[in-house]
Amino acid sequence: MKKLVVFLFVLYSLPLFSQGPGAAYNPETANGASNISYLYYPLKWKNPDAILYNEVYLSYDSSKVSNLDPAVKCISGYPSTVYDSIYVNQQLYYPTRYFWCVVEYDSTGFTKGEVWCFYTTQQQIDFIQFDDFSFGTGKWILDNNGNCGWKISNSLNYNLPIPSTGNVLTADAYQCGNPINATAEFQQTNSMQDMYMAKLEFESDWKTENINDYAKVEMKINEGLFWTTIWEKNGISDRNKHVDFWLFENNWFGDTIYNVQIRFSTYQNGVNSWWAIDNVRIIGADGILTHVHPYITYSKTILENPPKVFLKWGQIIPVPNEKLDRKVGIPTSSNSYETIAYFSASYYSTFIDSTVNESTIYTYRVGNNEWGNWYVYSNEITVYVPAIVPVELTSFTSSINENNVRLSWQTATETNNAGFEIQREQVFSPQSSVGNERWKVISFINGNGTTTEPQSYSFVDKNLEAGKYQYRLKQIDFDGTFEYSDIIEAEINPPAKFSLEQNYPNPFNPSTKIHFTIPTSPLNPSPYQGEGNRERFVTLKVFDVLGKEVATLVNEEKPAGKYEIEFNSVETLHATSLPSGVYFYQLRAGDPSTGSGQVFIETKKMILLR
Incomplete structure (x- = not known):
């Protein structure tokens, strides 16, 4: 996807109350649809955002549906179930007009949607x-x-x-x-x-x-x-x-x-x-007593650019010829059907309509031609093709927790989104031991393919040294095309003082972790005053109770920052595993400007239990 996209849907119903989440919209069994099966037919629709639950009313009595008579409530999601489709759990009268309505609930109240209708039929009726x-x-x-x-x-x-x-x-x-x-x-x-x-x-x-x-x-x-x-x-x-x-x-x-x-x-x-x-x-x-009407069982809008519509239908006994008709609008529209494709019928057929326009509603039907010019038709199914408007990410932000940077971003909708490559660049910083680096890929987060729902993502860049960092997202489509996001910046500040923390876990077996921090040199408080004075010589060693050194964990110059070191009791100076007992670890940090003089020493105790 070149860009993330927002899809704008035509709403076919308006809230009838001042409060509530808004009305259900885009019924696939759209208002006035005909040739609907009288046996356990599915009803589908779209819900507004942030609803708690919903209810569906269905009856041949329009007044009962309009007045939300409990006697015709066919399903309720109370208190926390949200439906976007149901199978009618009753055998309907045929041929009869049925009315249905979806009521949406949220914390502010409810919204009664438009009362829609459809016409039932028996399969053999032509x-x-x-x-x-x-x-x-x-x-x-x-x-x-x-x-x-x-x-x-x-x-x-x-x-x-x-x-x-x-x-x-x-x-x-x-x-x-x-x-x-x-x-x-x-x-x-x-x-x-x-x-x-x-x-x-x-x-x-x-x-x-x-x-x-x-x-x-x-x-x-x-x-x-x-x-x-x-x-x-x-x-x-x-x-x-x-x-x-x-x-x-x-x-x-x-x-x-x-x-x-x-x-x-x-x-x-x-x-x-x-x-x-x-x-x-x-x-x-019409006299062909062996036939059964075709029936459209599935439809879907393929949210590509340009968009497409996928249809699937079938019949128990195929006939030699069939056609697919389409008209603009819902079933009650005065627009005429036009034939867009012909087929040799089979038990199951599929078709992708690639000639649809954005921001348009289409109704489809399948006709079986048994002889002459006479066709028998399937149920009518309505598909809503949204408008496609390219946009950028709706948000891309960073937050800092100690020496970790959390990146968060959100999309409005996505089309063919394989995912996001997270890239980092370090701004010039004398504190950094790795120096200045150009854009580096640090992770990849999978996208959600194609969706019209908002999606949220996050990633934590952990254990960073003090310094300034820039981040960007490289959004990649399934076909390999990509686009970069805007750049955001985060800064990890150097510690204000020395610290040596207690190891964890403690007691331990066989390894434990030790955290310590090194502040900016007091003789050179700004980390940006040059390369020569920016580091301290640091040692972190482990001793037994007799004062004998058993391991050296750090023995080098290090810039200001927060550090985590792992001590493994199997990997020692003597190449032998240490026995259970009490051990001490000591941090020493000197300043190069004072020769070998020590400015910080701290020792802590830890226990090894085998």
């Missing part, structure tokens, strides 16, 4: 037109023959079966107070060419006390001249019913059916009569 009247009567032509007739009412006032809820279409003489003679024509006449069979389903509450009252479903095929009655109830109530019957079947060698028109007709002369309907759907199959 054609579906559906209306649950959530958006009124826009799909209908109403002929009410007067003031009374078909209108939108609330399902709570009628006796309808599950999953009827919310708005329903009613012709209600009881409410009107006058007779009703009205029709409602379903304006869903899309092509149904080559359909083998098709049926009509709806929920119904037919209530009457007059023998002459009726409720009818009528049909016209291929824009015929006359309406034909295909379902009828006369004079006797028929309430709380799911109506399900074939419009036509066994049409394989019959007349070609291009479109179907359906209307609901009612006459009510009784003062206590009504007809309420809901969830009207026309569904059909």
